[in-house]
Amino acid sequence: MSFVPHTQEDIKQMLEAIGVSSIDELFRDIPLGLRAKSFNIPAGRPEFEVTQILHKLSLKNGIGLINFVGAGFYDHFIPAAVDAIAGRSEFYTAYTPYQPECSQGWLQAIYEYQTIICQLTGLDVSNASLYDGGTALFEAMMMAIRETGRNKIILDSGINLIYRTMLYTYTSNLSIEFVEIPVVHGQSSRKDLFKHLDNKTAAVIFQNPNFFGAVDDYSDAVNEVHKFGALAIASVYPVSLGLLKTPGEMGFDIATGEGQSLGIPLSFGGPYLGFMSAKNELVRQMPGRIVGLTVDSQGSRGFVLTLQTREQHIRRQRATSNICSNEALCALRAVVFVSLLGRDGLVELAEHNYQKAEFAKEQLLRLKSVEVKRSSATFNEFTVFLPCNADKVVERMIEKGFACGFPLGRFYKGMDNYLLVAVTEKRTKEEIIAFIDNLKKVL
């Protein structure tokens, strides 16, 4: 099966029109010595067999676990209407809307997406999406380096280690000086920040809530960052922005984050959605596509890709980024998800997450052997100190049917007994109680 519609007669007529006698002749420019030395691919199979093979494989994944693992990637509910819209092939089988007149649906949807990202983050301008939260953070960092002409970056160690590692990987051939400042009692150490902040600093990057789930008001830090002419960048969790102070309200210059929580399935790590918004004056430093509103020759409203001179297809090696394809379909999921929830729904979602996590904390207090870290307020994720190695607890809990959290020792030295527990709106009271009962049994 190759989804090719040609009959033998079609092929014959087409070869005649071209003026060759065989399809082979069309490949004559490939010297014989360069032809494929082998092509040992199994023979094709019919659709029902392939579907069955893959269905069986899908069953080898254990998804019955009750999930308390987050660590930046959350198990949120996705309304069916999101799938219905993203499943319309007029959206998913189109490509980048280069030709605006036959892509108004996509262009308007992206303009609406850009608007919700601005509204959520409290900043002025958003692009049409980036790959994921980590690459978005890298792009933001590069914006700051270009904008300031400096090359020192201060990272808060409350930023997801996965993202910090990505930043180090991407910059291994560039001369960028990194400083990491510690997290003390769940919060970013201002003392260490102020010690390292200087007029060589291009940007300071925070995450809110940080990897330990702690929320903070970074206004004071951002203010200090600006005194040195540096930019402040926030990596944020969009669901939390139903409640939390926005990057814009705190004075941040750029916000980025992972948009997976906005209607995108966990799907073993991708496709996800990198989002980015920034203050107006940084728009020409932004990477990726941007949709703008304009009018047509009759004066009617319409949408186009705009400010394209920033991009690789025009500016090549001097472009703001090399990005071409982004995650448009995931951005569509996000805008449909947020539109369904609406003003009240998004607040409700954030509140449920917060309150259920608080409930879980309280229930955990019943266990004498664990200690819930309460030095700072958290959103829907928090750390628990266990009497034994968290890895072992995680393993025993999997056998009980629970993915009980993320063992912090994997990412942080000396934190082997700490467990990071996430509670989303999907966890019921019964599940939370059962989780704690089982935890008691395995400790």
Added chain:
Amino acid sequence: MSIPKNLLYTKDHEWVRIEGKVAYVGITDHAQHSLGDITFVELPKIGEEIKQASYCSTVESVKAASEVFAPLSGKVLSINTELSAHPELINQSPYEKGYFFTMEFSNEAEKANLMAADGYEIYIEGISK
């Protein structure tokens, strides 16, 4: 195509008008015409030292970004701030309202590297063939 007699020109289609020690810099009518509607211009910073024939500004249309090179070496004295809100001035009035910046030039001898109006006219006739 307008090519005022009182200006000097570069092969990259910048013009320069010299008034004593000060030079006004912009791009030519030919340049604005071939770029089409100009949407944005990035100007040098006041006080910046620029060098003849090296990059000093960027001018953009919808589908192109072109570099502008300094016609002379020297220090940037002022920039045409009108252009940020009204880049179309470069299309409408490339030699007057659409100038980019003024500079204090430092090397009189560099003028020898520039073309007079008649030379530039022959030059653009040559490249448009």
Added chain:
Amino acid sequence: MKLIFEKHKDGRRGFSYGSNCVLEAKLLPRKYCRAKAAILPSLSELDVVRHYTNLSRLNFSVDTNFYPLGSCTMKYNPKFTEKVASFEGFLQLHPLLPQLSGGGKLAQGSLEVLYETEKLLCEITAMSAFTMQPLAGAHGELTGVMLIAAYHKDKGSRRKYVIVPDSSHGTNPASAAIAGYQVKVIPTGPDGYMDLAEFKKELSDEVAAVMLTCPDTLGIFNPRIKEITDLAHKAGALMYYDGANLNAMLGKCRPGDIGFDVVHLNLHKTFATPHGGGGPGAGPVGVSEKLAEFLPISRVVKRSDGSYALDYNYHKSIGYIAPFYGNFGVILKAYAYMLILGKEGLTKVAEIAVLNANYCQAKLKDWYDLPFSKNCMHECVFSAARQVKYGVHAIDIAKYLIDKGFHPPTIYFPLIVSEALMIEPTETESKETIDAFIDTMIEIARLAKENPSLIKQAPLNMPVKRLDEVRAARDPDLSWKPKI
């Protein structure tokens, strides 16, 4: 159409989380809370569904229109791959699960998909290992150039330059620059091939890599490609293969056999995963043996007991280029596609893709200028230079095609062809569809001569007329602002 924000009505709800069954409502301390709620639309579910359904109908797409957008390989995306990707076992899996003690056994299905896809891609391209992590083609390019940098660094060699031809995709020089290299651009000779004399002049022991697309962006296979790879290797440079055009090569020719060291593929092009309106794509990167140790971590390995696991134990790895294992949902669809096509199906893809492109070229070459008159591979590149004499530009031709229900070819790329029209029909389009497109292109060529104003007015049948891109760029309006 109104914006979704303009349809808002206070008090309406499209979704509810129900009552919160846990204790009394707790409040987050105020100093951490946003002062102003996000201004989002409040609508019913039907409002939202109708809005986006109607928006979808304003798009051209592969399922509704012929979409010969050159370089993008807009082939049909088989529906069963969507079904496969929606199996709960794949969709719901948390990416951290196999990183937890005892969690690996619960991710065996997905790990097997990654492992087996890697194996198939190795055979298709003659490379020895792949990373599935890059999230799009350009992301693959950046990863590939970083692997090259790591290789040279490990050898103790400091190299400054990456060579690209002037016909290359913009992503090539952009990726090289982001990885920290300076870019040298080689012109295309009058014969349509990269100028070999210029190439030799620029090649030195300071060149880290040569990035080529093959067949190139003119749709031409350079018969002297081996000479180029040999010269580069002699200078100690590595050869990078931009896989955007792999569709023409399946089963016929493999980058590894030619001597390429690094390859990126676009699964959303060659392997039929939907383009999604501009992503998600997937850009896995394959490498020859000497580069395998630098690949990003984690890597999926098969243990002796037949189980699959994540392996982080590569001390020369460049590190993390993505948070997890790539765009898994996309990789899965590509895997399903490879299984259903198999060896014969994949080979046929290349054959018919090349047949369709050559047919277009043969039928249109009397009507449009063919800047490099050669046997083409999967796409053909014309110039509208002849039509420009009558005032009709490539963009006008594109707009007229839209009116006739065809998505236009790629226009104004490659940059070295003035008024370029780059047509890639792909193998899934029938002779009838292509004939209808050809007829319209011939009609345009005639009209350009006889009645050019008719073309310059187009499109007339679309929801909007030509849009003012100058205004959009001069005075950017990039998001809706609530009226206060």
